[in-house]
Amino acid sequence: MSVDPVDLLAKRFVEAIVAAFGAEFADVDPLVRAAQNPQFGDFQSNAAMGLAKRLGRNPREVAAAIVQHARLEDVCETPEIAGPGFINLRLRGDALPRLLEDLEGTLKGREHHTIRRALSWTSGTSQRVVVDLVGVNIAKQMHVGHLRSSIIGDTLCRVLASVGNEVIPQNHLGDWGLQIAMVIASLRRRRVDLDRLDLDHLEEAYRDATLDCKADRPALESARRINAGPHRIAEWEAQVAGAEERLEEAKRTLVRLQQGESGIVAAWEKITAITMQACYEIYDLLDLVVTHEHNRGESFYRERLGPVVDEFVRSGVAKESDGAIVVEIEGDETPLIIRKSDGGFLYATTDLAAIRYRIQELGAQRVIYVVDNRQRDHFRKVFEAIRKIGWDRLPGGGRAELRHVAFGAVCGADGKPLKTRSGENIRLKDLLLEAIDRAGAIVRDKNPDLPDPEQKDVARAVGIGSVKYADLSTHLVKDYIFAWDRMLAFEGNTGAYLQNQYVRIRSIGRKAPDDVRADAAFLIAAVEEKSLALALLRYPGTLASVAETLEPHRLCQYLYDLAGAFSVFYTQCPVLKAKTTALRDARIRLSRLTERILADGLGLLGIRTLERM
RNA sequence: GCGCCCGUAGCUCAAUUGGACAGAGCAUCGGUCUUCGGAACCGAGGGUUGCAGGUUCGAGUCCUGCCGGGCGCGCCA
Numbered sequence: 001m002s003v004d005p006v007d008l009l010a011k012r013f014v015e016a017i018v019a020a021f022g023a024e025f026a027d028v029d030p031l032v033r034a035a036q037n038p039q040f041g042d043f044q045s046n047a048a049m050g051l052a053k054r055l056g057r058n059p060r061e062v063a064a065a066i067v068q069h070a071r072l073e074d075v076c077e078t079p080e081i082a083g084p085g086f087i088n089l090r091l092r093g094d095a096l097p098r099l100l101e102d103l104e105g106t107l108k109g110r111e112h113h114t115i116r117r118a119l120s121w122t123s124g125t126s127q128r129v130v131v132d133l134v135g136v137n138i139a140k141q142m143h144v145g146h147l148r149s150s151i152i153g154d155t156l157c158r159v160l161a162s163v164g165n166e167v168i169p170q171n172h173l174g175d176w177g178l179q180i181a182m183v184i185a186s187l188r189r190r191r192v193d194l195d196r197l198d199l200d201h202l203e204e205a206y207r208d209a210t211l212d213c214k215a216d217r218p219a220l221e222s223a224r225r226i227n228a229g230p231h232r233i234a235e236w237e238a239q240v241a242g243a244e245e246r247l248e249e250a251k252r253t254l255v256r257l258q259q260g261e262s263g264i265v266a267a268w269e270k271i272t273a274i275t276m277q278a279c280y281e282i283y284d285l286l287d288l289v290v291t292h293e294h295n296r297g298e299s300f301y302r303e304r305l306g307p308v309v310d311e312f313v314r315s316g317v318a319k320e321s322d323g324a325i326v327v328e329i330e331g332d333e334t335p336l337i338i339r340k341s342d343g344g345f346l347y348a349t350t351d352l353a354a355i356r357y358r359i360q361e362l363g364a365q366r367v368i369y370v371v372d373n374r375q376r377d378h379f380r381k382v383f384e385a386i387r388k389i390g391w392d393r394l395p396g397g398g399r400a401e402l403r404h405v406a407f408g409a410v411c412g413a414d415g416k417p418l419k420t421r422s423g424e425n426i427r428l429k430d431l432l433l434e435a436i437d438r439a440g441a442i443v444r445d446k447n448p449d450l451p452d453p454e455q456k457d458v459a460r461a462v463g464i465g466s467v468k469y470a471d472l473s474t475h476l477v478k479d480y481i482f483a484w485d486r487m488l489a490f491e492g493n494t495g496a497y498l499q500n501q502y503v504r505i506r507s508i509g510r511k512a513p514d515d516v517r518a519d520a521a522f523l524i525a526a527v528e529e530k531s532l533a534l535a536l537l538r539y540p541g542t543l544a545s546v547a548e549t550l551e552p553h554r555l556c557q558y559l560y561d562l563a564g565a566f567s568v569f570y571t572q573c574p575v576l577k578a579k580t581t582a583l584r585d586a587r588i589r590l591s592r593l594t595e596r597i598l599a600d601g602l603g604l605l606g607i608r609t610l611e612r613m
Numbered sequence: 614g615c616g617c618c619c620g621u622a623g624c625u626c627a628a629u630u631g632g633a634c635a636g637a638g639c640a641u642c643g644g645u646c647u648u649c650g651g652a653a654c655c656g657a658g659g660g661u662u663g664c665a666g667g668u669u670c671g672a673g674u675c676c677u678g679c680c681g682g683g684c685g686c687g688c689c690a
Binding site: 006031033034035036037039040044046049050052053059082083084085086137174177178179298321322323324326331332333334335336337339340341342344346347350372373374375376377378380406408409415416446447473474475477478479480481483486489490491492493494496497500501503504506507508511538541542545549553554557560561564567568570571572574575576577612613 | 615616617619625629630631632637638646649650652653654682683684685688689690
């Protein structure tokens with residue numbers, strides 16, 4: 001029997017539809033859903049209305065025909081037809097315990113799943129999936145701009161793996177090109193000792209290098225126009241000349257780097273190492289699944305860019321335009337430029353090389369980019385270019401799926417993208433440490449008896465969990481407002497609320513007497529027990545839908561609903577004080593199942609669970 | 614100018630991919646219970662889903678046109 005009643009019922013309905021109307025209807029979606037309102041039963045099928053149109057028949061008659069051919073006796077009471085043709089289903093009393101046992105069985109061994117050794121949950125097809133996430137830039141601190149890509153990408157990796165996919169995270173580092181060469185040139189000119197350089201100073205150097213190389217021609221021209229005086233004009237002339245010279249120097253440095261000159265390469269490796277070391281600290285703080293082995297930066301593709309452009313030209317997909325090589329995109333005014341008129345490559349070129357590598361060499365059937373909204377047009381064009389040249393073709397036939405998971409901005413209270421008061425990017429590390437600090441203060445206040453080391457663990461779990469949950473629980477495409485008091489709240493749809501619900505359930509488990517039978521029969525009698533049971537059974541379907549839609553907020557909403565169902569059950573149904581041992585043991589088993597699913601789900605969100613808090 | 618995204622309760626967000634009466638939390642007001650962790654549970658008020666049309670058995674969801682906000686628009690990434 002399937003673990004997911006929706007799955008099970010859907011199969012039965014497809015059979016019924018085929019039996020009633022013929023094999024050509026085998027592909028119709030039976031539209032089996034959990035009922036939204038208990039008065040309509042536990043599940044429903046909405047297939048009859050759509051089918052009626054296709055058949056040119058009365059929808060209620062169609063519904064009746066489906067019901068007549070459906071074999072549901074083992075799981076459901078007699079179906080009822082309502083409204084325009086809804087088919088309402090009520091589970092048989094003995095079906096729930098069976099389904100719960102199956103669900104419990106599939107959870108065994110899931111505690112230690114990793115993305116490396118994914119455990120198959122469903123019988124669905126397993127794919128190899130590449131997830132592009134984080135996107136670190138060398139010589140720069142990680143800042144709020146990296147937050148969403150990191151935690152959304154991390155969650156998607158975990159969820160995809162948990163439903164049986166083989167997941168390969170890819171951190172597409174910004175580690176190559178003129179910007180990096182500018183930094184190297186600047187550091188060398190200033191004779192900076194790279195062995196004593198930390199990321200703070202490196203980032204300063206990055207800023208300085210950018211400014212040093214920027215010639216302010218408009219300022220010079222306006223100084224001349226208004227006749228600002230020989231002294232001012234000379235100053236601006238010097239600025240422009242100096243900047244141009246430094247830019248030339250950076251370009252020469254880039255060439256030397258590309259040619260593999262050892263001193264330059266050593267400097268490049270050094271600044272990469274300095275940057276990444278700081279990043280790994282943040283990964284650690286965030287409990288991300290990505291590690292150094294998932295680094296595949298722009299530098300990795302450098303030898304592949306030329307061939308990419310060559311093949312685009314040779315195949316006729318790309319053409320020359322104003323000296324540049326471009327791919328025309330239907331319905332788009334501006335083409336995708338893959339080589340500049342000066343012969344240089346662009347990030348589009350690197351993206352094309354990366355997608356090709358991921359599909360043809362890593363064997364991805366699905367490539368997912370977790371990158372913000374603003375790059376929509378870019379990815380649409382890049383994906384279209386890949387399809388035109390056919391690099392998404394899979395060996396076994398068919399095409400790889402290319403998806404851009406676009407997310408909105410993190411905003412401050414003013415509704416504008418979050419910045420410091422002075423208008424700079426907020427460093428991710430500072431943000432996360434503040435979250436832990438604030439969580440610590442709240443925990444100390446709410447539970448002063450907690451011993452100090454445990455308090456620290458709790459502060460970290462709650463602080464980081466709150467930031468993650470706030471980010472993941474709302475629809476990805478929308479901007480969201482970053483507000484400490486809301487996301488650190490212990491009531492409502494927050495990480496801390498769910499963590500606390502978990503703690504409450506754990507405390508039942510700890511207090512359970514020794515004679516409790518772990519395999520006691522599930523007894524589902526009270527309405528609160530039934531709605532909890534139904535909520536538990538929705539878990540596999542929820543994960544499947546997140547894996548398909550790539551929308552983590554569905555998992556958050558699910559866990560919140562589950563926690564709510566448990567709370568109601570817990571207030572209405574005595575567990576340890578149940579009237580009989582059989583009932584007590586059944587309720588303990590139900591609690592333990594809830595606890596495990598809550599932990600599993602929070603784990604997939606990358607949120608830690610606690611024994612106490 | 615062109616293109617993309619968003620607009621839902623006072624505030625912050627959902628709505629099972631077109632399904633039944635648009636749901637939660639916060640805030641406000643009221644209630645439960647001699648707390649298996651009360652960091653709980655139950656209830657009330659609060660909505661012309663930005664506006665106007667259209668498609669259909671059925672629209673917050675799809676189509677068209679407006680209004681408002683955000684973002685992006687050849688040789689940066």
